[in-house]
Amino acid sequence: MSAALAFSGLSPARAAWQSYANTMRWWSWCLIALLLLGVPALGLFQSLDFAFGIFVGITPICALALWGQLVANTLHQNHPTLARLVPHQPRRLRMNLVLIFLAAAGAAQWLAQFTPIQSAGVWIALSLIFVAAAIRQPLLWSTTAVMGFAPLVPNYLPAPAWQAIVHAFAALNTTIGFLCLLAAGSGFLASLVHDGGTAHRAFYDRLQKRRRDLKSAMEGDAVQSGSGWFWTCSQSGYRKAFDKLLARAADGRAGFGREMLALGPQAHLTATAMGLIVLFVIMTIVLSFLWMGGVFDHPQAGAGVANSMFGLLGTLMGGISQLHGSIVRRHQEECLVALLPGVPRGQAFNRQLGRALMRHFFLLWGGGSLLMGLALCWIPGTSSAILAFPVVLVGGGLVLLRDWSRAGPFKGWLAVLFYLPLALAAAGSRVALEESWLGTGSFLALAALILAPLYVWRWRVMMRAPMAWPAARR
Incomplete structure (x- = not known):
């Protein structure tokens, strides 16, 4: 409640803006300016109309991102206690x-x-409603996966x-x-804000739990409140590895596994x-529907599936x-494990940690690339994506080769920028191969x-750095 209470005296829009600005740094604002102005400016080398088209395409995307931040912050401000105690808060x-x-x-x-685009207003209104609904029910984001198949709809x-x-x-393009x-969208948005009570508190608790779990996962903390088959399966490997390590440690063959399990x-x-x-x-389910629908060989089917x-x-990057x-x-x-006998020190520790991290990354990279390649290789028009994405994703391992003694958590825009270079490089490589x-x-x-x-450069950086874990440097 503390975060919501801190902004309760401000207007809702100002509180949302202040909360967003608190997570930004000067280079974040420079990046936004570069995206909105710098990228369209490059289009001037082609023509003024081309540059304007880029600006028109980028602006709605940035606006939708800001709208999503506003909706999320509004739901966060709508605390069940404040809804009852702060005068007119739900109405505001x-x-x-x-x-x-x-x-x-x-x-x-x-x-x-x-x-x-004469129907831009309708598209923007529908997009705003969809983003708000997806913020309220995150599972709706999964429906964006089928948007690549939109051109198939008129034919099938x-x-x-x-x-x-x-x-x-x-009919939506008419004035009435x-x-x-607009009236329907306004009613839906108004329904997102609750007035307090038992149902409101239950919803707010679920929302905050989801926010905490996501933050914990991104920052490396253990998420203790998971449940269901997915959670059980994802944790079973760790438990089995832990039991196996205990058996090996009893024979003096623990190796570097203790450090990684920590x-x-x-x-x-x-x-x-x-x-x-x-x-x-x-993807297997999607391909089954495409096969049953008789559109397996349609060019647009390949383009849509390749977006997966x-x-x-x-x-992988998550x-x-x-x-x-x-x-x-x-x-x-890390401090506790570093005190165990047999743990290497200095550059020897960094070398073993680097090897373990690279083994971790390339096992996931190879397995993921193989699975997606097997799923997509049957569809015409996917070969460029099957080649481009795995090759570019090799660069993702560079993030793990660094001076860990000075590393900090990803915060704010860093959590997004972490993906952006690889996504742009993969998309550009796919286009270059297709064309x-x-x-x-x-x-x-x-x-x-x-x-x-x-890789050679980053490996040398890691080897020259102080020992990665702080306890063993003392």
Whole structure:
């Protein structure tokens, strides 16, 4: 409640902005300015219209990100106790969401007359409603995975159903339809804010638990409140490895496994491996539906399925983020393990830690790439993604080769920027291969020329650094 209480005296919009600004640094603002102004400025080398098109494309994405922050912060401010004690707090929160929604959708509808997209207002309004709903129910984000198959809908949806969608969207583009959409969206946003009570407290507790678990996972702390089959399976590997290590330690053959197990269950191989297996199962189900629908050979099917490689990127880098956070934050466990006999010191420790981290990363990388390759190789048009993403993802291991004695947790924008370079490089490589700008041999040679020196450099940095774990340096 303390965070919500700290901003309870401010207006909802100002409180949300202040909460967001507190997580930002000067270079974060520079990055946003570069994204909004610098990237479109590069388009001026092509033409003014091209630069304006880039700006028009980037601005809504940034606006939706800010809207998501606003909705999340509003739900955080809507504490069940404050909803009862602070005068008119629920009404102010509702008005804040609704007015910003109406202003954004109305501005987009007015600006649409100056762009080729005449229905921009409708799209923005629907996007704002979807983002708010997904913040409320995170499982809705999974529906974005099917957006790559949108061009298939007109050809394979029954004609009456498609005509109904076309007529409904045409109705929304009329003045009355747009006003009805705004009214429905306003009502939905107002319903997100509760007035206190038992149901409100239960929902707020679930929301805060989800926030704490996500933060704990990102920062390397153990999440103690997990349940269900996924949690059980992801933890079983750690427990079995722990039992096996105890048996080996009794014979004096513990090796470096003690040090790695000290990082906790969320940093173990099986935690990320379960995510990769779930991703593979989802892709198998999607491919089964494509096969039953008779669109297995459609070019757009390949393009849509290939986008699932971003899931491989997110799962692997999420595992690296948890491993990074565990090393940075679990100092108490590291201190205890460092006192055990046989633990190496200095550069010898860094060398063994580096080897263990690389083994951890490349086992997950190889397994994930193999699973996704097996799932996608049957679909035409996916070969470029199958090659580009795994090769670029080799660079993800560079994050683990560093001076751990001075490493800090990922905070604020760093949690997002962690993924951005690899995502952009993978997407660019995929396009270069699809458009034949690079051949397979040229691409692999270029990747080797870039990645090999980087790995040599980062390995030397880690070997020259002080011992990674602080306790053994004393």
